[in-house]
Amino acid sequence: MPVPMVGRTDALDELRRAWERAGATRRCVPAVITGLPGTGKSTLVSAALQLTTPQVVLSGSARLHSPAPYDWLAAVLAGIGPRPGLPVPPDALAWLAQDPDVPRERYTPDALLRLAVTTVRTLVGGRRAVLVVEDLHALDPASLNLIGELAAAELPALLVVTSRPPEAAVSPLLTARVLARLSGAPGAVRQHLGALTAGQVSRILGHVYGASCPSPQVAEAVWRRTGGNPYRLSELLATAGGPEALADAPLPAHLQERPELTAREREVIGCLAEGMSNKQIARALGISVRTVTVHVSNLLRKTGAASRTEAALWAVQRDLRATAAS
Numbered sequence: 001m002p003v004p005m006v007g008r009t010d011a012l013d014e015l016r017r018a019w020e021r022a023g024a025t026r027r028c029v030p031a032v033i034t035g036l037p038g039t040g041k042s043t044l045v046s047a048a049l050q051l052t053t054p055q056v057v058l059s060g061s062a063r064l065h066s067p068a069p070y071d072w073l074a075a076v077l078a079g080i081g082p083r084p085g086l087p088v089p090p091d092a093l094a095w096l097a098q099d100p101d102v103p104r105e106r107y108t109p110d111a112l113l114r115l116a117v118t119t120v121r122t123l124v125g126g127r128r129a130v131l132v133v134e135d136l137h138a139l140d141p142a143s144l145n146l147i148g149e150l151a152a153a154e155l156p157a158l159l160v161v162t163s164r165p166p167e168a169a170v171s172p173l174l175t176a177r178v179l180a181r182l183s184g185a186p187g188a189v190r191q192h193l194g195a196l197t198a199g200q201v202s203r204i205l206g207h208v209y210g211a212s213c214p215s216p217q218v219a220e221a222v223w224r225r226t227g228g229n230p231y232r233l234s235e236l237l238a239t240a241g242g243p244e245a246l247a248d249a250p251l252p253a254h255l256q257e258r259p260e261l262t263a264r265e266r267e268v269i270g271c272l273a274e275g276m277s278n279k280q281i282a283r284a285l286g287i288s289v290r291t292v293t294v295h296v297s298n299l300l301r302k303t304g305a306a307s308r309t310e311a312a313l314w315a316v317q318r319d320l321r322a323t324a325a326s
């Protein structure tokens with residue numbers, strides 16, 4: 001059963017005002033939405049898109065299984081179907097779109113960045129746009145630079161960016177820098193989504209169960225069990241079977257104190273516990289940095305950790321270091 005969105009009215013209001021500012025100034029206004037896994041960043045973006053009436057929406061996120069520069073723009077270009085005529089040389093466009101078999105070394109990074117900005121500008125075409133960057137933390141450095149440039153562009157666009165904390169990112173320092181740059185742009189909006197309150201969890205239960213709504217004590221227990229995390233809450237509601245079971249139904253495996261980790265995830269979390277960087281882990285396990293990031297991302301979700309440091313601590317507390325070493 002779909003869980004209604006609660007508790008984000010102020011955030012939505014702010015996003016609506018930012019959208020109006022972008023229209024009035026005809027300058028790009030960034031809206032940075034951060035939060036731990038499952039706190040409702042994507043849900044808020046969907047609600048914002050319904051609230052605004054953009055003429056153009058360009059939306060993209062990291063394409064985790066095809067690691068290459070300009071993932072965001074490549075995802076945007078893939079999403080719009082046939083490409084309109086763009087004032088960009090075809091081989092540069094092929095490179096930006098991650099088409100196979102393009103000559104790789106013809107353009108300097110600066111030239112490509114300029115062409116990427118031109119591409120976005122042309123796609124927007126002076127119309128009122130929302131640019132959506134989902135999961136900035138998972139993006140490649142070229143995309144991060146592009147997003148930073150767009151934040152300062154004269155475009156009548158709201159630039160909505162979601163991100164987990166920078167320490168969970170592929171490029172933690174660059175991610176932190178870009179988030180700071182976006183947040184510092186004139187008129188920018190900054191929203192950090194926290195956990196839901198006990199009252200908000202109770203409202204959701206009322207909505208989902210109607211007349212058979214569980215008691216305030218059960219609502220309180222549900223809030224404690226899920227930490228007010230919307231993702232954990234929706235998973236519990238999906239698996240509990242009924243309101244009476246909410247307080248003591250076993251949590252789904254991935255939300256348990258000791259969730260099932262795959263063999264590879266155990267290796268990765270073991271490396272985290274040793275304080276290794278993503279690059280070091282990639283080297284140690286013979287896999288790509290991007291794949292490590294996917295594992296770290298899944299580990300954060302499974303362990304409910306807020307950061308890689310917290311995940312490392314989680315592993316140390318459960319003695320997963322030894323498992324990784326064996």
Ligand SMILES: Nc1ncnc2c1ncn2[C@@H]1O[C@H](COP(=O)(O)OP(=O)(O)OP(=O)(O)O)[C@@H](O)[C@H]1O
Pocket residue numbers: 003004005006007008035036037038039040041042043044135164204230231232234
């Ligand atoms: N404000 C809210 N009220 C009720 N339910 C919510 C709310 N926000 C999110 N949810 C529910 O929680 C779940 C996770 O939300 P969402 O995918 O938006 O989180 P996220 O922050 O984007 O996670 P991730 O970091 O994994 O991308 C979804 O099932 C969504 O319906």
Ligand SMILES: [Mg+2]
Pocket residue numbers: 041042043162
């Ligand atoms: Mg999301």
